[in-house]
Amino acid sequence: MTGVNQSQSVIPTVTQRVLLIIGGGIAAYKSLDLIRRLRERGATVRVVLTRAAQEFVTPLAAGALSNERVFTDLFDLDDEREIGHIRLARDTDLIIVAPATADLLAKMATGQANDLATAVLLATDKPVLAAPAMNPRMWSHPATRRNVRQLEADGIHFIGPNVGEMAERGEAGVGRMAEALEIAQAAAHLLGGPQSAPAGPLSGRHVVITSGPTHEPIDPVRYIANRSSGKQGHAIAAAAAAAGARVTLVSGPVTLADPPGVAVIKVETAAEMLAAVQTALPADIAIFAAAVADWRVTTSANQKIKKTKGSDVPTLTLAENPDILMSVAKRGPRRPALVIGFAAETEAVVPHAQKKRKEKSADWIVANDVSPASDTFGGDWNTVHLVTAEGVTSWPPQSKDDVARRLVEQAGAWLAAHQTEI
């Protein structure tokens, strides 16, 4: 199957009009990709650029991608005659604000209307989806918290922000704008577009999947990692999307392309992966395929650690990372109906997996041999044993794509048999 066909079969579709308001932030470049993502789903996209946004993207680029006129100025007389801000606000089915900066959110929360973007937002009677993007400290500031609470009370929808690295060096936390695909999926959902995913055994279900390794920083240039490629987790995400699920893939650093039709949240560390998974819940199924680093360096250095002649080599003090699978599996009433973990083992594969299943309160464990001879890490094939409360089934060696399809098929059948709803 080619990439194009695959994406056509799983991409959510939008056949309506979207007005995209691009705010002034470094994430504005992602909004150019969002225009493309919305249009490939059949939406007509009109763009409003705030004055600050024009410092990051040009009206020319937005116009070329949207194939529509781009609006920038409230007092452009031509605009007022041809299409005033009231018409711009109403002749649409959805308004997306991306990036929604702290400043734009504050203006929206207080009903200001001193430029085209804010005037449109005040004049509209259509749903508004905001994708915030800002420095983590600005996002957690009490003023922004207040504004977001007010906007939520006013009926504004939010997507993100995600956890991750900021554009500013060394800054990380909650504040990265959601990826274009995530915003497009949320838009499709709000528009109730024909279907936000293909019909399949997992239609209407939400599946959260972790994939890849995590990187735990030692200093700004060094980190602790492992050999996971993310191939198995990404294949499961693709299979779940193809089975009709809404899929959130929380991925550590990998070199793989994002699976089509999947919302991908990119993280680096175990702590970020945990936060992203918690934000993504609730879900019907959670599958933990990531090879999460078990330990992090307690105090990672702010500057590169230097060799000093004659002095001792540095000692790294490690602390245990949170167990993401266990924290979700023991979650209580909001626990996903089916929680599936993996067990990467180099010996006594099944007994270790059985122990892990019980200790971590997982429903199923997919146990795989990751000893060097198995070629599992980084390879395209996998030999797994499915460990459940009922027993162990050993699957014949097969491609990671086939393992993914079979696992998704069995998870779908389990959910159907148990008829659970979140």
Ligand code: CTP
């Ligand atoms: N896992 C997790 N968070 C961690 C460690 C592991 O969510 N901090 C999940 C993995 O994604 C996998 C399962 O727990 O689904 C088992 O991971 P594995 O690396 O096999 O086992 P560990 O718990 O790390 O135990 P050990 O390293 O002792 O084998």
